[in-house]
Amino acid sequence: MNNLSLLTLQQYWWFLITVLAGTFVFMTFVQGGQFLLNRLAKTEDEKDVIINSLGRKWELTFTSLVMFGGALFAAFPLFYAVSFGGAYYVWMAILFCFIVQAVSYEYRKKINNFLGQKVYETFLYINGSVGIILIGIALATLYTGGNFIKDDMNLSHWTNLWYGLEAVTNPFNVAFGLMLFFLSQVQANLYFINNIAEETIVQRARKELCKDSKLFLGFFIIVAISLFSISGVEYQDNSFTLVSFKFLHNLLNTPAILIGLLIGVVSILYALYITLYKNSTKGIWFSGIGTILVVISVVSLLGFNHTVIYPSLSDINSSLTIENSSGSHYTLLVMGYVSFLVPIVLGYVFLVWRSMDREKLTIDEVKSDHHHY
Amino acid sequence: MEDYIVDWSRAQFALTALYHWIFVPLTLGLTFIVAIMETIYVKTGKEEWKSITKFWMTLLGINFAIGLATGIIMEFEFGTNWSNYSWIVGDIFGAPLAIEGLMAFFMESTFFAVMFFGWGKVSKKMHLLSTWLVAIGSNLSALWILVANGWMQHPTGMKFNLDTARFEMSNFFDVIFNPTAYSKFLHTVGSGYVMGSLFVVGISAWFLLKGRDTLLAKKSIVVGATFGLITSIFLILTGDESAHQVALHQPTKLASMEAIYDGQKRESLIAIGELNPDKEIGDKKDDFLWKIEIPYALSILGYHKIDAFVAGIDDLVYGNPKMGIESASSKIKKGKIAIEALKTYKQAKKDNDMPKAKEALAKFRTYEKYFGYGYLKNPKDIIPPIAISFYSFHIMVGLGTWFLVLFGLVLWFIKKDKLETSKTLLYLAIFSIPLGYLAGELGWVVAEVGRQPWAIFEMLPTGMATSQISTTSVQITFWLFVLIFTALLISEIKIMLTQIKNGIKEA
Known part of the structure; x- marks a missing residue:
């Protein structure tokens, strides 16, 4: 590993970023479930069972987001500096959505909780809607760009006073956000079908899934068509050029990405098929793997094939690439060794998850649990 | 702004x-x-x-x-x-x-x-x-x-x-x-x-x-x-x-934590005291309105030696050649040389002028440890x-x-x-x-x-x-x-x- 070139390490780390992004997007079923709370639950007991089902997972989603940020900081510090320090309002809005989520599970039902149950449920609703849509919009700007400039010393600033909020005026960004929003709901329905024993909730989740799947697939098609028809920025040494159909070229020229995307899409469709038409409860596993594969593939359209990872709309030469924004060879190497811990972490998360979810959650179990949410 | x-x-x-x-x-x-x-x-x-x-x-x-x-x-x-x-x-x-x-x-x-x-x-x-x-x-x-x-x-x-x-x-x-x-x-x-x-x-x-x-x-x-x-x-x-x-x-932090202006060997530890609000860095006014000290304790606790010299705020700002402490103004001056060397290096690289870049690099390395000081305006700024x-x-x-x-x-x-x-x-x-x-x-x-x-x-x-x-x-x-x-x-x-x-x- 010590002999690996700087470029190889940059590519390795970009690949890890795509995996983290995929894992996070999969885990956003928590956000989808929060948004669907009032649609799937009609009684207080049903609400409790849904909250408790999500409540055992929400911290993993939260941790995945923190990990995604931490890995970007360690591996691509210039991206971290430019994006977070520039698109200030967008990231701050996302953070606020996650602050309010972090307390809501624990405080919602507690006696004398100051803000009242409804407010905490509204917090969860905001996190599951505004939060996830904004994350989608922020991710979409990796394809469409941001209004930043960096100088010779690699110090950067945003070129307007909207600090990233202007991204909501780009239809592609919004469609991307909505696609993630509906995907999170699709996954939430599949998760509930797998995790909850209460038949009424499961029946509602199946109906909701039917509707959400159509919306998700609709936005997925819009995003896919747009993405493969827009231009992307390509770099060669220090020169940057706008290339038509850049992402389509990348897809067709890189069989691994194409195959990953196809398997991912088929896996998600299969999950929907067996759940909607075969009454299966295993859909979440197929859609989970499919989601991770699709995200890895779509994010891999950036970073590789001399494609920038964050185009600048203000000065194309300020655009960020995995080469000009990464950590040093030494740091990437050290962190490369650290990344060998990832399978261990995934292993124990999987084992713990399996032992906790061996039996489906019921209203009775929630009621009898000393520490239920 | x-x-x-x-x-x-x-x-x-x-x-x-x-x-x-x-x-x-x-x-x-x-x-x-x-x-x-x-x-x-x-x-x-x-x-x-x-x-x-x-x-x-x-x-x-x-x-x-x-x-x-x-x-x-x-x-x-x-x-x-x-x-x-x-x-x-x-x-x-x-x-x-x-x-x-x-x-x-x-x-x-x-x-x-x-x-x-x-x-x-x-x-x-x-x-x-x-x-x-x-x-x-x-x-x-x-x-x-x-x-x-x-x-x-x-x-x-x-x-x-x-x-x-x-x-x-x-x-x-x-x-x-x-x-x-x-x-x-x-x-x-x-x-x-x-x-x-x-x-x-x-x-x-x-x-x-x-x-x-x-x-x-x-x-x-x-x-x-x-x-x-x-x-x-x-x-x-x-x-x-x-x-x-x-x-x-972090001698500046220690001097501020203990509010020591004139450092000395066998320095006492202030157990409790009230700072003189009129005291400014560099003047000769009393540091404290009142204080209770533990003799030698700061030298012993800080450096594990009874004879150790503990630098004071004035020593750190104005320098103390006897104890080998450089003044903040000298460090700031050297820091500015490092900043200039960095700029020259970047420009020389842009112009593909390698000899000049090499010279600037050597100069930068000489003054590198003062680099941060070059951005400070006033020697007193080094004190928290x-x-x-x-x-x-x-x-x-x-x-x-x-x-x-x-x-x-x-x-x-x-x-x-x-x-x-x-x-x-x-x-x-x-x-x-x-x-x-x-x-x-x-x-x-x-x-x-x-x-x-x-x-x-x-x-x-x-x-x-x-x-x-x-x-x-x-x-x-x-x-x-x-x-x-x-x-x-x-x-x-x-x-x-x-x-x-x-x-x-x-x-």
């Missing part, structure tokens, strides 16, 4: 950090105390220990949630508000943060779910293991963030790269085994353990005063006070080592706010000493079987809970205010580290944070008090 953005960015970060630190110490300490209680339950099989464990675990859960909420902000604020910092030192600083996420956060969040929801779902031993892993995960998280913070106090294992215009890591082991980081880590988690103990002892004391759940409260108080006594001694010892590291690597550092430090030390006495007294009265009738002591235990929070916050004030004017000590001034955004945008988010954190804090306190009043229930 430039100064305003620095001030507001600092205010926002300080606000987040101070709120975060209301919750973290209790988590650090209470997780271990709960793990000890559950171990007793598993070993003895007595259901009352299960009830006790669950009671404290419920309070831990309430505290844990809000700690997460404030914690996520801190990581992302490095990017949002300190983007220059994120680039200039991100190559070194980002690594411990990422390792923290991978090694600690996943462990905490995964086993947290088992700890709270796994009763009856997993075996007793597996549940106990999960509780211990949450405690270990929380402390691992503290380790990595303090490795990062220790590096800010005493940067090691890096080199400035002129081509990328940033500091880059040259030795990972120098970064992670930085002695400053370890003394800070041990002292910081020690303060958490003491806070957890104060919490358990104080609340148990309330039950005893009310005459409710007395048996369970007594059992809790034994665990809490024993853990507290041991960790208080640990806290004092690690505090001594922490101050030793400050003496070795003296009054804040002095009073914060002394109040913290005084409180730390009191906690040791308190735990000792509680255990003594338990031994004599007189605790329940010693109302004064029980009240003192209750009132010591907020004092524990105060001591912890003051510790961070000493560490971070005392680090000024540097973001990275002697390398990167705080003023250079901010994001280049409008002051208004930071003002907006600052007030939003004030609003939301305060609302959540009120919620937390109300819920916590209600849960405590509900008392310990049968498992």
Whole structure:
């Protein structure tokens, strides 16, 4: 590993970023479930069972987001500096959505909780809607760009006073956000079908899934068509050029990405098929793997094939690439060794998850649990 | 305008950090105390220990949630508000943060779910293991963030790269085994353990005063006070080592903590005193209106030698050639040469003028260690706010000493079987809970205010580290944070008090 070139390490780390992004997007079923709370639950007991089902997972989603940020900081510090320090309002809005989520599970039902149950449920609703849509919009700007400039010393600033909020005026960004929003709901329905024993909730989740799947697939098609028809920025040494159909070229020229995307899409469709038409409860596993594969593939359209990872709309030469924004060879190497811990972490998360979810959650179990949410 | 953005960015970060630190110490300490209680339950099989464990675990859960909420902000604020910092030192600083996420956060969040929801779902031993892993995960998280913070106090294992215009890591082991980081880590988690103990002892004391759940409260108080006594001694010892590291690597911080203007050998330690508010750096007025000193103690504690010279504020600002201390103005001058050399190097590289670039590089390397000083305007700027550092430090030390006495007294009265009738002591235990929070916050004030004017000590001034955004945008988010954190804090306190009043229930 010590002999690996700087470029190889940059590519390795970009690949890890795509995996983290995929894992996070999969885990956003928590956000989808929060948004669907009032649609799937009609009684207080049903609400409790849904909250408790999500409540055992929400911290993993939260941790995945923190990990995604931490890995970007360690591996691509210039991206971290430019994006977070520039698109200030967008990231701050996302953070606020996650602050309010972090307390809501624990405080919602507690006696004398100051803000009242409804407010905490509204917090969860905001996190599951505004939060996830904004994350989608922020991710979409990796394809469409941001209004930043960096100088010779690699110090950067945003070129307007909207600090990233202007991204909501780009239809592609919004469609991307909505696609993630509906995907999170699709996954939430599949998760509930797998995790909850209460038949009424499961029946509602199946109906909701039917509707959400159509919306998700609709936005997925819009995003896919747009993405493969827009231009992307390509770099060669220090020169940057706008290339038509850049992402389509990348897809067709890189069989691994194409195959990953196809398997991912088929896996998600299969999950929907067996759940909607075969009454299966295993859909979440197929859609989970499919989601991770699709995200890895779509994010891999950036970073590789001399494609920038964050185009600048203000000065194309300020655009960020995995080469000009990464950590040093030494740091990437050290962190490369650290990344060998990832399978261990995934292993124990999987084992713990399996032992906790061996039996489906019921209203009775929630009621009898000393520490239920 | 430039100064305003620095001030507001600092205010926002300080606000987040101070709120975060209301919750973290209790988590650090209470997780271990709960793990000890559950171990007793598993070993003895007595259901009352299960009830006790669950009671404290419920309070831990309430505290844990809000700690997460404030914690996520801190990581992302490095990017949002300190983007220059994120680039200039991100190559070194980002690594411990990422390792923290991978090694600690996943462990905490995964086993947290088992700890709270796994009763009856997993075996007793597996549940106990999960509780211990949450405690270990929380402390691992503290380790990595303090490795990062220790590096800010005493940067090691890096080199400035002129081509990328940033500091880059040259030795990972120098970064992670930085002695400053370890003394800070041990002292910081020690303060958490003491806070957890104060919490358990104080609340148990309330039950005893009310005459409710007395048996369970007594059992809790034994665990809490024993853990507290041991960790208080640990806290004092690690505090001594922490101050030793400050003496070795951050003389300006030490001089401010002790408000020493004219340094000398065999320096005394100020036990208590009142600063002269009219005193200015460089004048001949008295430093203190009154003070009580411990002779030689600062030389001994700071440098472990009775004859050691402790530099004063005037020595550090104006220089003391006899003791080999260079003046701040000389360092600033050399720093400006380094900055000019960097600019010349960049231009020469652009012009492809390699001989000139080589010459500039050599010049830069000569003055490299003064580079950060080149951005300072006034020699007096090297001194952090003296009054804040002095009073914060002394109040913290005084409180730390009191906690040791308190735990000792509680255990003594338990031994004599007189605790329940010693109302004064029980009240003192209750009132010591907020004092524990105060001591912890003051510790961070000493560490971070005392680090000024540097973001990275002697390398990167705080003023250079901010994001280049409008002051208004930071003002907006600052007030939003004030609003939301305060609302959540009120919620937390109300819920916590209600849960405590509900008392310990049968498992």
